[in-house]
Amino acid sequence: MTTETSYATGIVGRICDCFFGELYDLEQEFEDFYKLEYRSFAHFLFWKYGLPERTIKSILADKTEERIIAIGNASGGGDYTLSQMTDDEVWQKLFATMFDLDHNLESEGEDDDYEDEE
Amino acid sequence: MKMRSDFVTNSSSTAFILIKRTGLSQEGIRRLMGIQDNSPLTPIADVLCERLQQYGRPIDEIVREMTERRGGARETDEYVREEFSGEVAQKVAAAKAEGVPVEMGWLSSDVDSVESFLCCESFELENNDYYLNAVACYW
Numbered sequence: 001m002t003t004e005t006s007y008a009t010g011i012v013g014r015i016c017d018c019f020f021g022e023l024y025d026l027e028q029e030f031e032d033f034y035k036l037e038y039r040s041f042a043h044f045l046f047w048k049y050g051l052p053e054r055t056i057k058s059i060l061a062d063k064t065e066e067r068i069i070a071i072g073n074a075s076g077g078g079d080y081t082l083s084q085m086t087d088d089e090v091w092q093k094l095f096a097t098m099f100d101l102d103h104n105l106e107s108e109g110e111d112d113d114y115e116d117e118e
Numbered sequence: 119m120k121m122r123s124d125f126v127t128n129s130s131s132t133a134f135i136l137i138k139r140t141g142l143s144q145e146g147i148r149r150l151m152g153i154q155d156n157s158p159l160t161p162i163a164d165v166l167c168e169r170l171q172q173y174g175r176p177i178d179e180i181v182r183e184m185t186e187r188r189g190g191a192r193e194t195d196e197y198v199r200e201e202f203s204g205e206v207a208q209k210v211a212a213a214k215a216e217g218v219p220v221e222m223g224w225l226s227s228d229v230d231s232v233e234s235f236l237c238c239e240s241f242e243l244e245n246n247d248y249y250l251n252a253v254a255c256y257w
Contacts, residue, residue, distance in 0.1 A: 006152020007243055008159050088231040090161045097158035 023072040046114035130227040132237045137213045137249035165232040173223030180222045
């Protein structure tokens with residue numbers, strides 16, 4: 001992707017810091033603090049983090065022992081310029097390539113499995 | 119106290135100096151940034167190349183116009199020494215002495231996301247073909 005020690009390598013490093021700098025494990029958070037409050041981990045993702053139902057189902061369908069589901073703060077490291085750009089196609093393609101993102105995370109739909117009140 | 123009721127924006131611009139020992143090209147800027155062929159970073163280099171072409175103008179011309187507007191024409195060397203650094207001024211002077219084109223311009227945070235990113239960056243890049251200084255970022 002880049003030549004070693006180049007300016008572009010620095011950009012890639014800052015993108016990684018931006019996305020992974022302050023990650024924490026959502027399942028761990030659920031287990032430690034929210035297990036009694038929410039009916040399931042899926043409900044927790046839906047109600048606490050506002051993830052669309054189809055996205056939650058897609059994430060959970062791909063979940064394996066080796067994978068963790070994490071959440072971070074893209075501007076947590078103070079570099080909020082990158083976190084502002086996630087809607088732009090150029091950056092989306094870059095992020096998708098860097099992180100081998102799965103584009104099948106559906107976010108549209110009318111599912112209502114989790115919409116019952118907790 | 120004055121109050122503004124319309125949109126209020128916080129925009130920024132970063133001045134750059136470009137010494138061109140060869141003509142600008144997308145491949146050249148990719149090499150300068152250290153981006154390999156087919157990298158997903160190439161659109162960023164290509165936007166930088168496009169904007170350098172679009173905004174870059176001979177430095178003597180820009181400095182004269184700008185300093186005249188601000189109340190007194192200044193020499194390029196003096197201006198670069200104050201706004202960039204003595205080291206950059208030496209590079210500019212050496213390039214001009216060799217007849218190498220030296221351009222100056224500004225990247226803006228208000229155009230699109232890639233230029234905004236580059237505007238908020240602070241960088242100095244150099245290889246055999248180009249010297250690009252965009253360190254003066256006041257974001």
